[in-house]
Amino acid sequence: MKQFTAVSDVSDPIALAEEALAMKADPFGSKALGQDKTMVLLFFNPSLRTRLSTQKAGINLGMSVISMNAAQGWQLEFEDHIVMNTDKAEHIREAAAVVSQYADIIGIRTFPSLTDKVKDYSDFIINRFIQYASVPVISLESAIRHPLQSLADLVTIKEQTTKARSKVVLSWAPHPRALPQAVSNSFIEWMQAAGMDLTITHPKGYELSRDFVKDTPVEYDQQKAFEGADFIYTKNWSSYDQYGKVLQQDSNWMITPEKMALTDNGKFMHCLPVRRNVVVGDGVLDSPQSIVIEQANNRTYAAQAVIARMLRW
Amino acid sequence: MKQFTAVSDVSDPIALAEEALAMKADPFGSKALGQDKTMVLLFFNPSLRTRLSTQKAGINLGMSVISMNAAQGWQLEFEDHIVMNTDKAEHIREAAAVVSQYADIIGIRTFPSLTDKVKDYSDFIINRFIQYASVPVISLESAIRHPLQSLADLVTIKEQTTKARSKVVLSWAPHPRALPQAVSNSFIEWMQAAGMDLTITHPKGYELSRDFVKDTPVEYDQQKAFEGADFIYTKNWSSYDQYGKVLQQDSNWMITPEKMALTDNGKFMHCLPVRRNVVVGDGVLDSPQSIVIEQANNRTYAAQAVIARMLRW
């Protein structure tokens, strides 16, 4: 595997999830694979879970891992044929090629601008990086996708049930700030690829990109969507149509025990961090239905499965 | 050992100090102990000595160590039943549980507010973290204690003398900024537990919490306190009564060669960093009586003894 940025980079997402579960059962069984290999993780945006879990994954595989906050003091130019006489000190062509000299695998985290939809949805930072990198690149969340999260989500679902086709609901929930659509976009494409029975529910105005939604049903009545669900996956996102806007923070969309009661003893999932009593009530998060911590735990093994494939590449 | 936050977490502080000295004699002798174990160090406040020495300790024990500055971009909510719609993006319940997924041991550094005495003295950040963590937690300095420093101090005293009960003086010294009481509180409780002959000296108004001082004698005449001392342990702290205030910066309280001459060829100790010619004169720091560098060196072996106990736990 030369890049891991989207479900389309993986021919067999379910097999990859199963590899992750095998890693979980024997975390140190493939330590020889990473011997004398170095992974460099570049964070253009802050990260806790992704940073710790990906670093742990590399360590479990016997690699050396170097994490770097690239945010400060490393302004990159991404456009070609530019006279670089302003604030950008380095061009992506050199940056990506140079980091490739020191790494066997590169991980990159970048967030969207939430102001320039066309640029964000071209996912240009990670794509430009891949274009000029000479080693495999892993997305640690890009402007429009978070594939390590989605793989961990799939791993978690596979771990919880033997059903091949679970009823999964992706539900918008309120949040005071404008958040990217990355986790939601990514979750949708992975659930589609894994053959899940996915329904999306959100208030009007929060429609996600048709390129991701495709023929997945959208149900504007949240409670109706929850009926009989096996998994409730909750996430806030800002508007795609009125790009990057917070249209409303209607607390009626918060996930509550009452709504969870509509499901078929459904599990509650969230990528974290989560704002309690805004996105979801304490009563849900602190109940046995919540599997958010196990989901976070599975981030390690999802990353480990991806890195292992790259090391074998 | 499930937590290391105070001397009360240790049943046998002197035995632990002796384990640290054994580690110093053979730093790499227990490398098998940490194999495939990961320690995550979270710094909510800056750190040099603690960071380097604790990281070194983990490495010496064969662990992988991940250090993270948690200060920026990771605002935690510590209160329960809160509607998290302001600036805090994650609740301590999730944060502690999640980091526990990636770590076999967690280290945390937090400083006091120096404004809210009740909250600071409940040591609520580290205690809340421990409450929700599922792995052992080490204090890398909390609001009111610095136990790795105090253990290193005890190790250093044990290394310097065969006396079971040394005369130890904790002396306040001036400083331009308002500093926590953590190092002093912690030193007092460790010296008490180790059965040292401890005297505290400081100007009026700088009385420390009775919960720490207990029946340790306080001598307001610094020179009188120094007479016949084996160890002078110097530290500035802000007022406890007028919480967090700098009441005076009286340079008469600076440690000088003249004052050191009053001791029984006493050693000068300080946790560092130290402001020269404010807290202590060059003539003391640059004399053979100063053991501050060895004290810093012993931080590694103090941490190593603590981590080793946790790994065996």
Next chain:
Amino acid sequence: MKQFTAVSDVSDPIALAEEALAMKADPFGSKALGQDKTMVLLFFNPSLRTRLSTQKAGINLGMSVISMNAAQGWQLEFEDHIVMNTDKAEHIREAAAVVSQYADIIGIRTFPSLTDKVKDYSDFIINRFIQYASVPVISLESAIRHPLQSLADLVTIKEQTTKARSKVVLSWAPHPRALPQAVSNSFIEWMQAAGMDLTITHPKGYELSRDFVKDTPVEYDQQKAFEGADFIYTKNWSSYDQYGKVLQQDSNWMITPEKMALTDNGKFMHCLPVRRNVVVGDGVLDSPQSIVIEQANNRTYAAQAVIARMLRW
């Protein structure tokens, strides 16, 4: 080798370059050398290439490497006999001695003030650090030299040609910001020591310190300087005479394909980061004549050769 700050620290620069090339041929062949050894890299200024390549070098040699941004929250006092009652919390005497307790080798990066020429050219930060450190110290770029870069440059030249004495041109090029003279000073002294046929070219007013230039010819006509060159080494620097000033940004001094055509099929070198179409045109950087990426790659092996000598010391 006890310190690596200047070419004068090395008795045999060409042999060291050859050791680096041997490391490149077998990067992991000396892993036993660094076992149970720790290198601490302190960055008082930002770094990408130096940080990644030096860390990689340590890892390749089997060391543990701890990188630390020392910029924030660690203000050092370098002057002696100072009453430290302002903003500096620690004296270099303690800082260097303490870090030496945790490291077998220390690397330090510091930039010049570009305002105080006498202080900068005494290279006082790194020299003071060395004075009080008890372990070997590597310059990761100091106020006036960048020896790991220069060694990598020599390695790159040695790798590209079998000529013992290449015609090498150091050419100034425009840049919008005031940059240090460190890379240029250092390159000059390494090329002189390696017996290269070096010419320096720059606009009037950009004369470098005579202590570095010595009898190396300076040619103010850039095109004349380029004639028949084997290597064009480009770098901007601010004025030494009008210390730290940007006197002009004359785009006529930019490196172009037309100028490269004057050389003897010369290679283009730059330490990176480089501003495209300001310092050098796209047409040069994207041509086969550019060896800047290989130069960056060789940073690892240059550092590895230096560290290996220190470990054997």
